[in-house]
Amino acid sequence: MRKYEQLAKQIVEEVGGKDNVASLTHCVTRLRFQLKDESKANDDVLKNMDGVVTVMKSGGQYQVVIGNHVADVYNDVLPIIGEIPQGTADSEQQGSLFDRFINVISGIFQPVLGLMSAAGMLKGLNILFSVVGLYTDTSGTYVFLDGISDALFMYLPVILGYTAAKKFNLKPLLGVLLGLALCYPALQLSALSGAGEPLYTLFEGTVFQSPVYLDIFGIPLISVDYTSTVIPIIIIVYFASYCQKLFDKVIPDVVKFFVSPMLTMVVSLTVGFLLIGPLATFGSNLIAEGVIAVRSFSPMVSGALVGFFWQILVIFGLHWGIIPIYINNIMTIGYDNVMMPFFAATFAQTAVVLAMMLKTKDKKLKQIAFPAVISGIFGITEPAIYGITLPRKTPFIISCIASGIAGAYYGFANLKEYIFGGMGIFEFPAMINPETHGMDDIVVAVIGICIAVPIALILTFIFYKDPKEVLETSAVQEATPSELAVKQMTAYSPLTGTVIPQEKIEDVAFSQGLLGKGLGIYPTIGEVVAPFDGTLVTVFPTKHALGIVSDEGLELLIHVGLNTVQLDGQHFTSYVEQGQRVTKGQRLLSFDIQAIEAAGFSVEVPIIVTNTQDYEDIVVTTEKTIEKDAFLFSALT
Known part of the structure; x- marks a missing residue:
């Protein structure tokens, strides 16, 4: 297996x-x-x-x-x-139009982000090694590593052609071919401009000024270098997917195998080179200039907003709406400083978890916090967010605050990233300026971390407190033997009915104590109430069973009926939700005794202490019948 x-x-x-x-x-x-x-x-x-x-x-x-x-x-x-x-x-x-947009963008970029991170990290390390004198930037080693790390970015339209084709249901290899055509040297700006003087220039004197060296069917081909571009190939593939559908419908099956992709390629690339590519390129440049203009209004405010909200955007997957802008900036102007204020978020989150690990008395939290801290250092914060800080709310908010303050500094200091980098500490090499080999941005990044980490640590130590049950459990563990001997935790009956000794429960798993000690009740009223003050840790989707933990740590399973999971919630009504805090006597669920029995199921209700091993003994009631809220049993420590 x-x-x-x-x-x-x-x-x-x-x-x-x-x-x-x-x-x-x-x-x-x-x-x-x-x-x-x-x-x-x-x-x-x-x-x-x-x-x-x-x-x-x-x-x-x-x-x-x-x-x-x-x-x-x-x-x-x-x-x-x-x-x-x-x-x-x-x-x-x-889903909504926005949901569908996010879905498309994530589907196109997700498969390639790992490769881009790997290539970017290699490129950054290569620059770093040359800066520190390990070898020169003219050596064979540098040229070799630069070539293999830059290949993905040079031919990015080919990679995105493949992933976009899979997303838009175009034949994937046809998407690759469209990307290859965009990168074909003879059609690139460098080759065309080297062929001599342009035939004429379009939009002369404007920001869209474009020399023309070739025409197609008499229509001018605007010279654009499509290598390393993002948006043109995505739109062309999208257009090609509709061309393919059309040709697949009208072309006879006997020649469809090769005629359909040929016509799709010719039509989509003709329209792509003449119209889609130039318009998309102009649009890319306008986006890059636009976000820079917006950011220039107040770099500190922009940085603070990005830093504070970045983790929230990631949780809901909305960061995919920003990532294309980030990549577009790097490919069009050579760097990104719009999204970079997010950089400290990883370290703020990690610092919060580290502080919780040092402060908490919860052994389970300590166990899961340590690997989360290690992952966070290398840029993987989901275990920390979903497993530790987000469920406890306050620590997550603290990490956002610390990241927002550092983000404001990054906006003020104009932190830049020049290539698509790794994550966490592996992102530093991407901040080395590849032209000047300057490391000023790494210094800015480190200062931001030095701002975020202490703030996150201090605020967490001040405001984070272990839940009441953790503190009480810790106090019990530190108590003397004589103190422990008199401690007991009481559960009150959640039902009215006839008491069934555990060994007489009809289900073997319950009767033999495989799940813990307890007893059963044959109910005369189809209602379950809370046996103590506590928290519902489990509410089964089929509504037939509940898991509840008392404020003192007593874990109880209330299982209404035997094999009633097969009813899939029929004849049950739940009044609570998982994670909800409840008080003793509060109604939790109701059920139809007659309907359940008519369906062929027993309504015996096993009530089991699932953490029996934590107690010296479980002392159950000696009564034959019981009313709800009456004494049921005590767990002795």
Whole structure:
């Protein structure tokens, strides 16, 4: 069995089965599903599954957050769901216009971001090694490493042609061919301008001034260097996808295999070179100039906003709306300083988790915080966000505040990144100016970290406090044996009915104490109330079972009926939600005793202490019948 095969099977089952999966990709920490029907996914079950951090819904995607080993889980999911398209016409139409835009952008850029980070990091390290004197920038080593790291950026239209084709349901290799045509040397600005004087110049005297060296069918071909561009190829592939659909409909099957792609290529590239490419290039330049103009209004405010909201945008997947601007800036003007104020967010989040790890008395939190800190240093913060800070709210807000303050400094100091970099500490080489080899931006970046980290540490130490139950548990662990002997935790009956000794419960898992000690109740009234003050840690989607933890740490499972999970929630009504705090006697759920029995199921209600091992003994009531809110049992420590 593969390492994550069992987890993969459970995930596929809980998202509604393989037939409910329209497409699947993954990023650094998340499986990103497009589901045909999201209502079939069991959110609560997935969130509480070992190996899953949390579940998010954004941009038309159903995102299952796994952590650093997401690629391994993804590889084990693929054989289960089989071959599926990366995007379908139906899935593209789901959600709002904005959701569909985010979905398209993420689908195009996700597959290539890892490669871009790798190539960018290699390029940055190559520059760094030459700056520190390991070798010169004219040596064979430098030229070789620069060439293999720059290849992806030089031929970026080819890579994006492939990913965009998969997203727009164009034949992927046709998308590659469109990208290759855009990068073909004879059609590039450098080759054309070297051919002599231009035939004439269009839009002379304006920002759109363009020399013309060739014409196609008498129509001028505006000279544009498409290498390293982003937007033109995406729009051309989108146009080509409609050309392909049209030609596939009208061309006879006997010649469709080669005639359809030939006509698609000719039509889309003719329109692409004559119209789409120039307009998209002009648009790219205007976007770059526009965002710089907006930023110039107040760099500090702009930086503070980017720094503060960046992690929130990432949570909802909305950062995909900014990433194309970031890449476009680097490719058109040679650097980005608009999105860079986000840089300290990773280190602010990591510092918050480090402070929590040092301050907390919760052993479980300490265990999960340490690997989250290590991941954060290298730029992976999802385990920290979803597993630690976001559920506790205050630490997450602190990380946003620290990042926002550092972002304001980055805006003021005009932090720049010149190539697509790595993440975390691996992003520093991307801040070396490739023309001057200056390292001023690295200094600015480090100063920003030195601002964010202390703020995050200090605010977390001041404002973060362990929950009440953690403090009380810690106090119990530090108590003397004589103090422990008199401590007990009491649960009161959640139902009215007849008491059933544990060994007489009809289900073996409950009767033999495999899940813990407790008892059963045969209810005479179909209502369950809270047995103590506490928090609902589990509310099963089928409503037949609840998991509740008292303020003192007593963990209780209340399971209404035997095998009633098969009713799929029928005859049950829930009045609470998972994570909700409840008080003793509060109504939790109701159920129809007669209807359940008529369906062929027992209504015996096992009530089990699932953390029995934490107590010396469980002392249960000796009464034969019991009313709700009456003494049920005590857990002795």
